[in-house]
Amino acid sequence: MADFLYKGVVDWFLDQMSQEAIVPGDKMPSLRALSKQLGLSLNTVIHGYELLSEDGWIESRPKSGYFVCHRSETKPALLLAGDELRELAKDGTKPAWACLAHRAALVDQSDAFLSPATRQEEVSLPVLGKGHLAAREAVSEHLKGLGIKAHASHLWLGRSPLAIFTQTVQTLTQRGDSVLVLTPCDPRITTTLQSLGRQVIALTAGERGVDLDLAIRCLRDKSIRLVVLPGQFSFPAGQLVSNLSLRRWLAIIEETKLPVIEWDLCSHLAYRAGSMMTYKSLDSSDQIVYIGGVESKGVDRSASWCLPGKHQALLEGAFLGADMALSDAQQMALSDALQPNSKRSLTKRAREVWANSERVKAHLETRLGEHVSFAASKGGMSLWMRLSKPLEVASMTALLASFRHAIVPGALVSHETDANHWLAVNVTLDDVEPLAKALAEHLVVDEVKPIIEPEEPSIEKADEQAVETLEPVEENEQAEELVEAIESDLAQPEKEAKKSRNATTEPLYNPMLDLINHDFG
Numbered sequence: 001m002a003d004f005l006y007k008g009v010v011d012w013f014l015d016q017m018s019q020e021a022i023v024p025g026d027k028m029p030s031l032r033a034l035s036k037q038l039g040l041s042l043n044t045v046i047h048g049y050e051l052l053s054e055d056g057w058i059e060s061r062p063k064s065g066y067f068v069c070h071r072s073e074t075k076p077a078l079l080l081a082g083d084e085l086r087e088l089a090k091d092g093t094k095p096a097w098a099c100l101a102h103r104a105a106l107v108d109q110s111d112a113f114l115s116p117a118t119r120q121e122e123v124s125l126p127v128l129g130k131g132h133l134a135a136r137e138a139v140s141e142h143l144k145g146l147g148i149k150a151h152a153s154h155l156w157l158g159r160s161p162l163a164i165f166t167q168t169v170q171t172l173t174q175r176g177d178s179v180l181v182l183t184p185c186d187p188r189i190t191t192t193l194q195s196l197g198r199q200v201i202a203l204t205a206g207e208r209g210v211d212l213d214l215a216i217r218c219l220r221d222k223s224i225r226l227v228v229l230p231g232q233f234s235f236p237a238g239q240l241v242s243n244l245s246l247r248r249w250l251a252i253i254e255e256t257k258l259p260v261i262e263w264d265l266c267s268h269l270a271y272r273a274g275s276m277m278t279y280k281s282l283d284s285s286d287q288i289v290y291i292g293g294v295e296s297k298g299v300d301r302s303a304s305w306c307l308p309g310k311h312q313a314l315l316e317g318a319f320l321g322a323d324m325a326l327s328d329a330q331q332m333a334l335s336d337a338l339q340p341n342s343k344r345s346l347t348k349r350a351r352e353v354w355a356n357s358e359r360v361k362a363h364l365e366t367r368l369g370e371h372v373s374f375a376a377s378k379g380g381m382s383l384w385m386r387l388s389k390p391l392e393v394a395s396m397t398a399l400l401a402s403f404r405h406a407i408v409p410g411a412l413v414s415h416e417t418d419a420n421h422w423l424a425v426n427v428t429l430d431d432v433e434p435l436a437k438a439l440a441e442h443l444v445v446d447e448v449k450p451i452i453e454p455e456e457p458s459i460e461k462a463d464e465q466a467v468e469t470l471e472p473v474e475e476n477e478q479a480e481e482l483v484e485a486i487e488s489d490l491a492q493p494e495k496e497a498k499k500s501r502n503a504t505t506e507p508l509y510n511p512m513l514d515l516i517n518h519d520f521g
Helices: 005-018 031-038 042-054 094-100 131-144 161-172 187-195 213-219 243-256 308-321 328-337 345-370 393-404 433-452 457-466 474-491 496-502 511-520
Strands: 058-063 067-068 085-089 156-158 177-185 201-203 226-232 259-264 288-294 303-307 372-374 382-389 405-410 422-426
Touching: 005 031, 005 042, 031 042, 031 131, 042 058, 067 345, 085 156, 094 308, 131 303, 156 161, 156 308, 156 382, 161 226, 161 259, 161 303, 161 308, 177 213, 187 201, 187 226, 187 393, 201 213, 213 226, 213 243, 243 303, 243 393, 288 308, 303 308, 303 328, 303 372, 345 372, 345 382, 345 433, 393 433
Parallel strands: 177 201, 177 226, 226 259, 259 288
Antiparallel strands: 058 067, 085 201, 156 303, 288 303, 372 382, 382 422, 405 422
């Protein structure tokens, strides 16, 4: 029995978790339903839920109820702030092709999201230019929740955020210009800049953001022509940007008068309630070109929007020439998704992604245990997962052959020295078990290999210890005979038997023992 009535709620919850009747990501029973089920007062159940929330077991989501969280048993992976600027190699379009292969892992895996409610024949061409006023007004209302006050007449709609980004970069900079980019970020940002012939200078953000003094020195000493700032929950760190950091960056931007692009495709994927601050929401001088949107792996299931700010006159010609307009059906689907009460609303999808993220994290940690740890995340499209050791090239190649839609190698996302330890895992996957199984196999294989290699010398050492009781003259002769016999036995081992022994917890067979028993009784 619980000491206090409200602890009965905690006891019930822990019992349900132990039986796996409820798992991370599940929705908790409503307060009234559980009150009736346990025969406790409503106030008692409320107090119990508060205790579970304080301990991190559950989380309240506005207008949705309480959801079960994943409580990690491993130490979280730490993101250390970079202490230097890195100039990325000018590899042309090569990085862009590598990143393009992983596009599915960067977007929502849902085929249904942003699909037209009813299929109807296209009787009209896509709207020229910005898009329908009604659709732009829906986007404008959505941006108000991010603190961005934007008139619908200033918005541009398009099929692809990357197309808008490309047109903006080509218009505001020249080939060979230097661009400062905060990383880790969506890898399409850096690879696109490289393919366009821009010199990319990466500045790493850690647990507490970037070193702003280093950023100021970079802007002072190098001829920077453009700054790219990933928005809240920038892929894949999934971290909030502090208000102080936002305001300091705005002060820097207003002083330098440099054009800035804010890439913000994940603000709607917050794991906690409350509107998210953006750089654009504090941009009083209109220096920032704001690019947002929603992406899905389905054909024609993506939409993007852009606020050109003071660069409107320069960019509108580029946007018109790129012919990025959405069709009527796409704009209707976007408008519907931005309505909070819609069955397929963006807010509802965000709750689904959050719940699925908790399940993915719990499943991976259960499967992989101490082999992995996760960086603390507040939202976004992916988990930033650190491996205990980098995968070998062959293992990574085999893994990517089957799971390009699910993971992005850390080296594409980060440019730090430990990038190969990291993987970004898409959290919208319907079934993460195949990925978890494959990762477990590769991580275990990679861990076993170094154990096999020193097997011979360890036996040699054991031989020397085993024959220490022999007389000095005979000791060397007998030891040499033992070693030669053992080496001949081990010269042609059966690979399958060797593999199975290493894959289990059973003790390894040692032929030395048989030799000792035979020769010395």
